[in-house]
Amino acid sequence: MQPRNSILNAYYFGLLLLGLLLSVWSRRLEPLCVVLPLVIVLAYSRLVRTQPVFHVQCAVTPVRAFEGDRLSVRIILKADTAVPPMELWHLLPSEAVCVAGSARILLTLRPGEERILEHQVTFPRRGIYTLGRLYSRLHTGAGLQPLLAEYRHDQECRIYPRVEPLRRYLPPWRTHISFGHYVSRAAGEGIEFAGIRPYHSSDRIRRIHWPASLKRQQFYVTEYAPEYNADVIILLDTLVAVGNTREATTLDIAVRAAASLTSYYLSQKNRVGLVSYGGVCTWVLPSSGQQQWHRILEALLTTRTHFSYLTKDITLIPPRVLPPGALIYVLTTLLDPRIEAVLHDLAARAFQLVLVVISPAHAMRSAHPRAEASERLWRLETGMRLHPFRRLGVPIILQEAEDPLLYLHPSLARDRAWRRAR
Amino acid sequence: MAQGKIGLIIWLILVTALWALHPILLAPARGIIVLAAATGLLALCGWASGTQILVFWSGIIGLLNITLALILGAHPPSLWTGLSAGLALLALLDGSQRYAYVRHCHVEPGVLSSMLDTFVRLSGLSIVAGLVVGGVLVSLSPHLRGLSLVSLLTLAGAALFAGAFAIFLLYSNRPSGG
Numbered sequence: 001m002q003p004r005n006s007i008l009n010a011y012y013f014g015l016l017l018l019g020l021l022l023s024v025w026s027r028r029l030e031p032l033c034v035v036l037p038l039v040i041v042l043a044y045s046r047l048v049r050t051q052p053v054f055h056v057q058c059a060v061t062p063v064r065a066f067e068g069d070r071l072s073v074r075i076i077l078k079a080d081t082a083v084p085p086m087e088l089w090h091l092l093p094s095e096a097v098c099v100a101g102s103a104r105i106l107l108t109l110r111p112g113e114e115r116i117l118e119h120q121v122t123f124p125r126r127g128i129y130t131l132g133r134l135y136s137r138l139h140t141g142a143g144l145q146p147l148l149a150e151y152r153h154d155q156e157c158r159i160y161p162r163v164e165p166l167r168r169y170l171p172p173w174r175t176h177i178s179f180g181h182y183v184s185r186a187a188g189e190g191i192e193f194a195g196i197r198p199y200h201s202s203d204r205i206r207r208i209h210w211p212a213s214l215k216r217q218q219f220y221v222t223e224y225a226p227e228y229n230a231d232v233i234i235l236l237d238t239l240v241a242v243g244n245t246r247e248a249t250t251l252d253i254a255v256r257a258a259a260s261l262t263s264y265y266l267s268q269k270n271r272v273g274l275v276s277y278g279g280v281c282t283w284v285l286p287s288s289g290q291q292q293w294h295r296i297l298e299a300l301l302t303t304r305t306h307f308s309y310l311t312k313d314i315t316l317i318p319p320r321v322l323p324p325g326a327l328i329y330v331l332t333t334l335l336d337p338r339i340e341a342v343l344h345d346l347a348a349r350a351f352q353l354v355l356v357v358i359s360p361a362h363a364m365r366s367a368h369p370r371a372e373a374s375e376r377l378w379r380l381e382t383g384m385r386l387h388p389f390r391r392l393g394v395p396i397i398l399q400e401a402e403d404p405l406l407y408l409h410p411s412l413a414r415d416r417a418w419r420r421a422r
Numbered sequence: 423m424a425q426g427k428i429g430l431i432i433w434l435i436l437v438t439a440l441w442a443l444h445p446i447l448l449a450p451a452r453g454i455i456v457l458a459a460a461t462g463l464l465a466l467c468g469w470a471s472g473t474q475i476l477v478f479w480s481g482i483i484g485l486l487n488i489t490l491a492l493i494l495g496a497h498p499p500s501l502w503t504g505l506s507a508g509l510a511l512l513a514l515l516d517g518s519q520r521y522a523y524v525r526h527c528h529v530e531p532g533v534l535s536s537m538l539d540t541f542v543r544l545s546g547l548s549i550v551a552g553l554v555v556g557g558v559l560v561s562l563s564p565h566l567r568g569l570s571l572v573s574l575l576t577l578a579g580a581a582l583f584a585g586a587f588a589i590f591l592l593y594s595n596r597p598s599g600g
Contacts, residue, residue: 008519011478013591015511018482020580022489027576029559031489033504036555037512037548039587044544046594085533087523102528108536139537142544143519 001051001138001147009045009144012038045144052140053080054109058090058132058153067162067256068122070099073131075117079109087137088117093129095246096121123159125252126301130154160297161252161259168409172230172270172327173352180229180269188226196220231273231286231323232265234258234296235346237332237339238278241305243363250358254331255300257356257404261329262296273321274299277342279308283321314342327352331404333360334382347392354412355389357382359399426534427524434517438465441480441510445487448503449495457487469518472525477518481511501556508552509545516541 019035022028057076065071073090090103101119109115123129132153137146175182179191187194196209199219212220236258241251248256258274265272266288273286274296284292284299322328328351332339347353361375379398386396397404397411442462445454461484468476488507497503520537 006519007474008515009591011474011481011515013588014478015481015485016587017584018485020584022485024576024580026489026493028489028492029499029501029556030492030504030507031485033501033552033556034485034488034508034511036505036552037508037544038515040548040551041512041516041544042587042591044547046591085523085536087527104527105530106523106527106533107530108532139523142540143516 001136001149003145004148006144006146009042012042012144016042041142041144045142048141049145050081050084050140051147052083052086052138054078054083055080056088056134056136056151056153058134058151058155060131060155060157063155064158064160065123066160067124067126069159070120070122071131071157072118072120073103075134077107077109077115077117079111079113079115082111083107083109083138084141085139085143087139089135089137090119090131091133091135092121092131093123095123095125095127096129096131097124123157124247126159126161126255128301129157129159131157158301161256161300163263164256164260164403164405166260166264166405166408172232174325174327175228175230178227178229178271180227182228182230182268183225186225187223190224190226192225192227194223194225196222229268229270229288230265231271231326232261233273233275233286233322233326233328234261235275235277235328235330235342236303237330237334237336238276238280238303238305239311239336239338240307240333242333242335242360248363250333250335250360250363251303251305253363253399253404254333254356254358255303257331257358258329259297259300260405262293266290266293271323272296273326275317275321276303277311277314277339279306279311281312281317283317285321286323286326311338314345322346322351325350325352327354329354329356331356331358333358334385335360340385343389343394347389347394353389353394354408355386355394355396356404356408357386357396357398358404362399362402426529430517430521430524430534434469434514434521435466437510437513437517438462438469438480441465441484441507441514444484444507444510445491448488448491448497451491451494454487454491454494457483457490461487465514465518469521472522474518474522477515481515484511501552505549505552509548512544512548513541 016035016038019031019038023030023032055078059074061072061074075088075090077088085106085108088105088107092098092103099120099122101117103119103121105117107115121131132155134151134153136149136151139146171182183190183192196212197220199208199213199221203221207221209220209222236254238251241249243249243252262272262274269288271286271288272292274284276282276299282299284295287295328346330339330343330346330353332355334340334357343353343355359378361371361378365371382398390396395411397408400407439462442458442465446458461480464476464480464483468474468478468480491497524534
C-alpha cells in the first residue's frame, strides 16, 4: 500500500501560517487558538500510523453474456487487523452500467471479519471488457495520508450482440439436399416419415413397416421425405458507421440484426456464413451447428469499421464463401456508394438478395428542429438509390423501429417468390 | 445509509453557520457581516460541489474576519473563543472531505461513527493542547515587560514554530514502508 498526501495537508499548513501571522500582527491569542486544532491534526497524521492487513478477492459471473444481461461481481474482503474507513472502488469500463449495488463502497472491517460485497453490471454494447480491477483508499488516522492500493483480478468478459427472436417463417428460395428443416413434398431418401405404400421387389427389407404388413397380410414399406437446407450469408457493410457511440451505432444495430438472423437460420439447420465487407474484408465460411453459432458470434464481437479508400472487389471473395444460389442478407446503411456496386454484382449473379437498410437517422436521433428535415432528405436520397434494386425485385426493409428486422416478414410476404417458397 | 448522509449534511450546515457567524458575536459591524456571509456562502458552495479549494478559501476569509472582529470589538483575550472557532474550522474542513467521499460511495454501516470517533479524539487533543498553550502564554506574559522585546520574541517564536513544524512534516512525509 502506498501512502499519498491529501491536498488537505497543504490547506491545513497554509491556514496554520496565516493564523500565526495574524496572531503576531494583531497581538491576539485567538487566531493561534483557531489554527491549533489544525496543528494537532497534522501532527497526529504523521505520528499515528497504522498498516491494516486484509485480503481481497474478486469474481465475475458469467464471463460470457449478451448485451443487456446482468453480470454479477462478487468481492470478498477478509481482514486480519482492524480496517479503518476504506473506500473500495471497482473500476468499471465507461460502457458499463451498474444496475444493482454499488461499485464504490465506503466500509470498515473488524479484525478477522469477512465481508462479501456484490454488485451487478450490464453492458449496452457488445465488446470485450475487462472487469475485476479494484482500487482501495484507506483513511488511517486523521485521513491526511490515505493508503492507496490496486488489486488486479482481471477477468475478460465477452459481451455478444443481443439476439431478437424471429418468430415468423422465413424460408429461402433455393435449397439443397442435406439434413435440415425443409421437407420435400415428394418421397425419397431422408429421415422424416412421409407415409407407407405396398412393397415392390426393389425395396429394401429394412424399410418394411411390420405393424401395417401384419394387419393387411401383405408387405408395406415406410416412405421418407428428403430434407433440405439452404445456404444463408449475412453480408455486413463495415465501410462506415454513424450514431451515438455510447448507445449504439448503425454498425451495432446491423450486428444485432446479423446475430438474430444467424440464430434463426442456424436453428433451422441451414448453413450460415458471414462476410464483413469494408476496408478490410473478413468472412466466416458457411456451416451449420452450434459451433458455427459461436464462430459467428466471435466474429461479430470484434466487427469494426475499417475505413479505407481501397475496397476488395466482391468477385474476389471465394465461391465457397458465397455459394451459388445462396440467400444473402445485406445489412447496410447505404452511406458509402461502394456498397451499391457490390449489390449490383450480387444481383447480377442471381443470388437471392434481401436488403436491410439501417437508418442513420434512427441511430442519430436528435431533438434538433433540423433533424426531421435531414431524415426526410436521407429517405428521399435512399429511395432514389434503392429504385434500381426495387426494379430488380430485391426485397428491401427500411429500418422504421428499434429492431431493424421488425418488418422483415411483412416485406418478404409481399414478394411472389417468397410466397412460392412458403 | 441515507439517514447517515442526511445527518452529515445537517451537521455540515450547522458547522458552516457556526464558523461563519462566529465573528459577528464579537463585533457586529457591517463589514464583518458581509465577510461572514461570504465565508458561509463559499463553504456551502465548496462542499456542495465537492470543490475543496472553496472550503479552504472560506477558512482564510473566516480567519481574517475573526481577527478583524477581535481588533474592532476590542474583545478581552479569551482562550475558549479561539478554540471553539478552531474546532468549527476543523469540523468544516474535515467534514467537507468526508462528505466528498460519502457523496460518491455507498456507505456501509459503522463508517460514519468511525469517522466521528476520530474527529472527537482530535477535538479532545486540541482542547488539551489549547489549554496547555494558553496556560504557558498567560504564565509568560507577566515576565515580558518591554514592548519591543515582546514583539521580537513573538516574531521569533512564531517563525521558529512554523519552520520547525514544516521540517517535521517534510521529514515525516517519507513512507514508513509497506
